[in-house]
Amino acid sequence: MNILITAGGTSEKIDNVRSITNHSTGRLGKIIAETFLAQGHHVTYVTTAQAVRPAEQEKLTIVPIETTKDLQEALLEQFDQTAFDSVIHSMAVSDFTTETTLSEEEFIEQLSAKLVELEQPTKQQLKEFLHQGLAEIGETVQDQKKIPSKTDRLLLFLKKNPKIIAMLREKQPQAIVVGFKLLVGVSEEELIQVGQTILEKNHCDFILANDLETIQGDQHKGILIDATGQTQTAQTKAEIARLIVENVENKWRNKK
Incomplete structure (x- = not known):
């Protein structure tokens, strides 16, 4: 066989x-x-x-x-x-496989920039906006050969294999x-x-x-x-x- x-x-x-x-x-x-x-x-x-x-x-x-x-x-x-x-x-x-990696500072910066676009959203609108925002952040290209260890928190985005x-x-x-x-x-x-x-x-x-x-x-x-x-x-x-x-x-x- x-x-x-x-x-x-x-x-x-x-x-x-x-x-x-x-x-x-x-x-x-x-x-x-x-x-x-x-x-x-x-x-x-x-x-x-x-x-x-x-x-x-x-x-x-x-x-x-x-x-x-x-x-x-x-x-x-x-x-x-x-x-x-x-x-x-x-x-x-x-x-799961890695999608991208962000420092705490990078993540907060990107998410904050998206949230300021909203004005008095409903709970459902906020949830949908966050889902969309996280999807976009997850697509951030990780091009560093070695991620610096200076950040206190490292956020790792994973997507299903x-x-x-x-x-x-x-x-x-x-x-x-x-x-x-x-x-x-x-x-x-x-x-x-x-x-x-x-x-x-x-x-x-x-x-x-x-x-x-x-x-x-x-x-x-x-x-x-x-x-x-x-x-x-x-x-x-x-x-x-x-x-x-x-x-x-x-x-x-x-x-x-």
């Missing part, structure tokens, strides 16, 4: 020396990739510089990315070149798609319910639902949910990897 795996966590630049990221190490993605490789499959591995990765080998192709935009562009390029048998989307993708999982089925209709959902401190019932919702919404074949509070070192409880609502549970990263590989292989054989 030809497998594409995303792993690690994206970063979003604030300036040339600072960024926002998450704590994903890519360890689970690495083990999944290694398990597929051990079965003789070809793996295209999309990952970040900070994440761990499998050792270089003949059937492994590494595609490095940094931001969510990089990820989107890299996937579109790969999808244009290859019809993958399966896409395993384990990467922790940033929900596209949902990468939402495009997988459209771009790879033939692929067996495995998505991942991480929650924190929820019941198993809620974890499964949310996982099923994500699966149905994004037309995945499987979702691996897990809770951050159950992840400690190699201990990693994961619940694999299929399109019929059936679940299988694993207790370690290695077990999760075997569960995913076995289910993808079985579904692939049944499709032939």
Whole structure:
């Protein structure tokens, strides 16, 4: 099989020396990739510089990315070149990316300049005006290579990133798609319910639902949910990897 795996966590630049990221190490993605490789499959591995990765080998192709935009562009390029048998989307993708950054003084100056245009506005008019003003301020071009640290407060504008999982089925209709959902401190019932919702919404074949509070070192409880609502549970990263590989292989054989 030809497998594409995303792993690690994206970063979003604030300036040339600072960024926002998450704590994903890519360890689970690495083990999944290694398990597929051990079965003789070809793996295209999309990952970040900070994440761990499998050792270089003949059937492994590494595609490095940094931001969510990089990820989107890299996937579109790969999808244009290859019809993958399966896409395993384990990467922790940033929900938001940086739009612009302003010092407290710059923000107050820009917002004040807009507010003086109003004369005795109603509450609704003021809300609409503020929404418009913040949207315009958010479009301020951030061209400093390193933002000065002299201000007491730094205001960071963030805008929503596209949902990468939402495009997988459209771009790879033939692929067996495995998505991942991480929650924190929820019941198993809620974890499964949310996982099923994500699966149905994004037309995945499987979702691996897990809770951050159950992840400690190699201990990693994961619940694999299929399109019929059936679940299988694993207790370690290695077990999760075997569960995913076995289910993808079985579904692939049944499709032939």
